Amino acid sequence: MEARLQELKNEALEKIQAAQTVKELTDVRVAYLGKKGPITDVLKGMGKLPAEERPKMGALVNEVRAEVTESLEARMVLLEEQAINEKLQSETIDISLPGRPAKTGNPHPLTRVVEEIEDLFLSMGYEIAEGPEVEKDYYNFEALNLPKGHPARDMQDSFYITEDILLRTHTSPVQARTMETKGGEPIKIICPGKVYRRDNDDATHSHQFTQIEGLVVGEDIRMSDLKGTLSIFAKKMFGDDREIRLRPSFFPFTEPSVEMDISCFKCGGSGCNVCKKTGWIEILGAGMVHPNVLEMAGYDSKRLTGFAFGMGPERIAMLKYGIEDIRHFYTNDVRFLTQFQRTEL
Template structure:
């Protein structure tokens, strides 16, 4: 009997080893371990055994069952893994084929510049003021120390609608408008982005419509050194920490003193090239200390308050930053142009 059990075990293990699929394995399970299987059959003959031998044989039979069952289990997991692998292999795809496009647009380069500048100044405690694009002669000129007949009005040839109304020639009217709202009390810290208009024929460097960003700070003890420091932060954040700024005296009727800000040329590192016309410096914006007449007209005591203002040309900043060579691109809106500004450095 013992002999038979050992033989059965051997037979079964060989069968399991040879099995190639789960069905075959299951057949083996049923035939060896089932109720009608050969082991059960062998055990039926136990009655003939002595009382001492009986438990010994029983234990052996159980051992044989366990060995077979374990072998089946092991084989089964191997076969299952193989089956899964086979299935997955059949599901292989070409991972190099293009993915399903997620189509996105992006903002206009001018918006990009404006929002970047807005965020920079918001970080320094400024709010964003916005005003009308059609302005009164008063806010566009008179409140900015440009009375009627002032020769400096020629600097900004304008589109008039009536004698008293025109398309604003700069974002500076927001200086007066904002200050008036404050009833003569500081502090004022604003940035005013917006469209402005001048009588220019459109060409590579001129546009009858363009965008400006005005900045204004009015408080007690505002100094020209504060303007210089603020513009330095602006220049370094917009163009790189390695840039230097230089202030040159200039003239705007609404500031005194007035300055132009230049930044050092990145292309030639100040040695002189085509972009900076050999000077090593690139003109970026106009600025100055708010003219006392402008403060007074807007209800501020110019003995107590001082301020600075600056005007940034968005087109110019984008041109310098991205090397755009024609101002008309901004308004033609060629998608091939717009698309290029989807990348964020």
């Protein structure tokens, strides 16, 4: 019996060493150590032995069993490691292959510009006011100090629907409407939106475009406040080292009126093709709200004053990104739109 055990042990150890895979080794375990295996059989046969031999034999069986188990486990660790290595080897991928693109769209470049401007003014406590695109002549012109027959109406050849209704030519009617509803209260708003003018579409003209205007009305609002506000805007939009300059201009709804130039963000002011060698780029029109406009909306122009400014996001986007044709904003060429995916922060 003892010899049989020795034989079994040697046989098992041999097979353990011969096993090349985890499966083979598992088979060896089942074959020798399983409930139906020969070692168990030996144990079962112990009943036939004399009682005094039993403990010695029992010890021997356990010893063989332990030795086989230990060898098996050692071999198992080795084989498992080997198996993992093989698996890893076989699972190696070409990491240079392209990834599965995450589905992602992006805002239109005009939205991008408008939202940037909105966020800047929102952070300074402004609200966003919106109004209809089909507007009454009264709000589009008359309430803005442009009575019928005013020479400046020439500047804004408009799409009329009836004698008194038209597609708004600027977002200023939103200012007039806001003033009317605020009933004499202070105001801090910006008004973005689509506007329309009777222009033939070409590289620099579009019959539909966007505008964003701002209006502040309150006690003792001064022209210096306008300058300070615009200066912050210019630095935020175009870079901290931007300087601004104001030039006198004319708009019927403001007096005094100004146009604002910023120092060229491309050349810094030394002169290049973006600023047409002048060092300055015209960005927006602004001014102190004309007393007639305030009075017409029911404001006491002796007590409250205000400033207003307006700009074209198309122009800003064209300058900022070097876009050569305004029609790109409305043809929605994917090769154009997708260029405005990444952040610039």
